[in-house]
Amino acid sequence: MTTLPRPSADDxxxxxxxxxxxxxxxxxxxxxxxxxxxxxxxxxxDELDVDDQAAMLPRMEPEDSAExxxxxxxxxxxxxxxxxxxxxxxxVLDEMEPDDAADVIGDLPDKRKEQVLAAMEDxxxxxxxxxxxxxxxxxxxxxxxxxxxxxMTSQDAIEALRQWHPEDALPYYLFVVDRERKLxxxxxxxxxxxxxxxxxxxxxxxPNVVSVPAGTDQEECARLLKRHGFLALPVVDGEGRLIxxxxxxxxxxxxxxxxxxxxxxxxxxxxxxxxxxxxWLSMRRRMPWLYINLGTAFLAAWVVSLFExxxxxxxxxxxxxxxxxxxxxxxxxxxxxxxVRGLATGEVDVHDTLRVVFKxxxxxxxxxxxxxxxxxxxxxVWKGNWILGGVVGIAMMGNLVVAGIAGTSVPLxxxxxxx
Numbered sequence: 356m357t358t359l360p361r362p363s364a365d366d367x368x369x370x371x372x373x374x375x376x377x378x379x380x381x382x383x384x385x386x387x388x389x390x391x392x393x394x395x396x397x398x399x400x401d402e403l404d405v406d407d408q409a410a411m412l413p414r415m416e417p418e419d420s421a422e423x424x425x426x427x428x429x430x431x432x433x434x435x436x437x438x439x440x441x442x443x444x445x446x447v448l449d450e451m452e453p454d455d456a457a458d459v460i461g462d463l464p465d466k467r468k469e470q471v472l473a474a475m476e477d478x479x480x481x482x483x484x485x486x487x488x489x490x491x492x493x494x495x496x497x498x499x500x501x502x503x504x505x506x507m508t509s510q511d512a513i514e515a516l517r518q519w520h521p522e523d524a525l526p527y528y529l530f531v532v533d534r535e536r537k538l539x540x541x542x543x544x545x546x547x548x549x550x551x552x553x554x555x556x557x558x559x560x561x562p563n564v565v566s567v568p569a570g571t572d573q574e575e576c577a578r579l580l581k582r583h584g585f586l587a588l589p590v591v592d593g594e595g596r597l598i599x600x601x602x603x604x605x606x607x608x609x610x611x612x613x614x615x616x617x618x619x620x621x622x623x624x625x626x627x628x629x630x631x632x633x634x635w636l637s638m639r640r641r642m643p644w645l646y647i648n649l650g651t652a653f654l655a656a657w658v659v660s661l662f663e664x665x666x667x668x669x670x671x672x673x674x675x676x677x678x679x680x681x682x683x684x685x686x687x688x689x690x691x692x693x694x695v696r697g698l699a700t701g702e703v704d705v706h707d708t709l710r711v712v713f714k715x716x717x718x719x720x721x722x723x724x725x726x727x728x729x730x731x732x733x734x735x736v737w738k739g740n741w742i743l744g745g746v747v748g749i750a751m752m753g754n755l756v757v758a759g760i761a762g763t764s765v766p767l768x769x770x771x772x773x774x
Contacts, residue, residue, distance in 0.1 A: 409438035421450030445474035493569035496599025527586035719759025723752030
């Protein structure tokens with residue numbers, strides 16, 4: 356019996372594009388439905404132009420369109436949401452988890468935001484999530500979760516779980532609240548299943564619950580998850596009442612976003628840019644930094660020109676200036692790499708600016724002194740001119756001090772993260 360080869364995502368993408376080229380949107384959707392068990396439909400859909408995505412989304416099954424919308428990154432979600440009508444968008448968002456739907460709605464213009472919410476059936480589940488900043492615990496949390504009471508039995512809790520029919524991502528833990536909805540404990544599913552059916556929840560739960568206020572920065576939430584090995588993180592209000600839960604998949608996305616932000620900060624790019632971003636967008640984001648670098652290069656050239664007659668008499672200075680500049684660049688790169696890592700791990704934030712700048716400037720002074728002694732002494736012995744060696748050594752030391760200041764100042768964010 357001959358086994359047909361398994362199609363690849365590229366094969367399916369080719370079928371979908373051929374159908375769309377014939378304006379056969381139904382055929383494109385049928386191709387995805389037929390082969391969705393064999394390939395990742397999300398990857399195929401993500402490769403399509405946004406106009407083709409907007410043509411297909413209204414005609415797909417609501418559950419499928421919701422899964423696809425949730426799998427797109429933030430920029431692609433916003434662009435696709437702009438291309439579909441309010442009714443279609445509302446239908447898709449009604450099938451999404453409240454926290455994912457809130458992320459999409461939060462990026463809409465205020466006027467359209469209200470129009471889409473008015474067209475939704477589950478708008479009441481989403482409105483409370485929209486009051487929190489996107490990069491806070493409140494912006495990450497979902498309000499779709501099951502709570503237990505301390506006096507319930509394990510059997511009651513399992514029956515409640517069966518009736519709730521949780522999504523695949525929920526729940527890893529069940530949180531216990533009192534009559535005022537204040538968080539008092541957490542129960543792991545394993546402990547719940549292995550306990551006696553008649554055991555009260557307060558004997559099964561752990562009262563030591565790590566929670567975060569709704570205003571906590573998303574990066575701090577990710578650090579807590581990593582530090583404690585959590586799979587979910589409860590969010591409470593100012594009085595300790597449970598208002599939401601952050602799941603591990605949302606925090607993994609945060610870690611990826613923060614890592615991307617740090618990489619762009621390392622390279623001096625203020626905004627995220629993709630490999631296949633439009634050319635005009637890449638130019639707009641990169642050119643300002645190149646012009647800034649060009650300005651500093653002109654400044655350096657002007658300073659050198661002031662000593663043109665001296666360089667003409669002592670040609671070795673022309674060779675030495677590239678060595679001095681190169682060492683300064685290397686030292687600045689070292690500092691940027693170390694500082695970006697410190698920012699990523701939470702070791703340092705903007706409140707530590709003066710302390711970090713002072714330390715790195717002092718290190719630059721020590722490095723400059725050490726390098727200056729080697730370079731200056733080498734030039735003095737090589738050319739038999741100790742004055743020349745001293746000039747080169749002083750230039751090297753000054754350059755490394757400036758590199759310490761510049762390499763520390765560039766990566767620091769303009770604002771401190773929320774406490």
